[in-house]
Amino acid sequence: xxxxxxxxxLVDDHPLLVQGLNTFLRGDPRIRIVGQAMTGQKAIQTxxxxxxxxxxxxxxxxxxxxxxxxxxxxxxxxxxxxxIYSVHKGIEYVKAAIxxxxxxxxxxxxxxxxxxxxxxxxxxxxxxxxFLGSARSSRHRxxxxxxxxxxxxxxxxxxxxxDLILTAREKEIIGLxxxxxxxxxxxxxxxxxxYTITSHSKNxxxxxxxxxxxxxxxxxxxxxxx
Numbered sequence: 298x299x300x301x302x303x304x305x306x307l308v309d310d311h312p313l314l315v316q317g318l319n320t321f322l323r324g325d326p327r328i329r330i331v332g333q334a335m336t337g338q339k340a341i342q343t344x345x346x347x348x349x350x351x352x353x354x355x356x357x358x359x360x361x362x363x364x365x366x367x368x369x370x371x372x373x374x375x376x377x378x379x380x381i382y383s384v385h386k387g388i389e390y391v392k393a394a395i396x397x398x399x400x401x402x403x404x405x406x407x408x409x410x411x412x413x414x415x416x417x418x419x420x421x422x423x424x425x426x427x428f429l430g431s432a433r434s435s436r437h438r439x440x441x442x443x444x445x446x447x448x449x450x451x452x453x454x455x456x457x458x459x460d461l462i463l464t465a466r467e468k469e470i471i472g473l474x475x476x477x478x479x480x481x482x483x484x485x486x487x488x489x490x491x492y493t494i495t496s497h498s499k500n501x502x503x504x505x506x507x508x509x510x511x512x513x514x515x516x517x518x519x520x521x522x523x
Contacts, residue, residue: 337361
């Protein structure tokens with residue numbers, strides 16, 4: 298269990314949005330706001346000084362691209378993870394964020410609770426988490442990938458390129474992985490053993506030449522996409 302608060306840096310060029318996020322996130326006992334910035338240069342300077350665990354970063358900034366800020370922060374502070382916080386939901390933006398080193402991507406129309414969830418998940422995991430829309434809250438752990446991306450993922454995985462690489466069962470498994478299900482949950486949903494799903498997962502990673510689910514996300518979006 299995490300004992301220290303998650304140190305968060307907020308970056309957005311809209312003062313009211315930054316103020317609202319600051320007020321909301323400060324109300325969570327698990328999070329500590331260590332700084333805020335409204336330009337890319339200020340974000341980089343503040344990150345250097347405060348060494349945040351998570352940077353919640355808008356893509357559109359007035360001076361330099363948010364993706365350039367992302368690359369520079371990841372280069373200088375490899376332990377700091379960046380969650381892109383954007384109005385853009387197009388897959389091209391998600392792909393660019395992944396390729397630039399983001400650990401998460403959340404749409405600005407997502408519920409406030411999702412922002413906290415994204416920060417917590419990214420902070421505690423090496424996986425890549427995406428929240429591309431507003432989803433109803435649930436007593437159960439919400440899936441990192443919502444229906445829009447689920448449909449897109451299926452379209453990519455069931456493309457002719459994917460057919461040359463993955464079997465039908467492997468595509469089903471990786472589709473569930475992208476929706477955020479754990480190995481044990483996938484095994485339960487598919488009525489297969491934990492060992493069988495683990496074995497399939499290893500085969501998937503071997504075929505894609507990757508070593509983690511986050512790398513598999515980037516690989517599929519980059520190489521199997523159209």
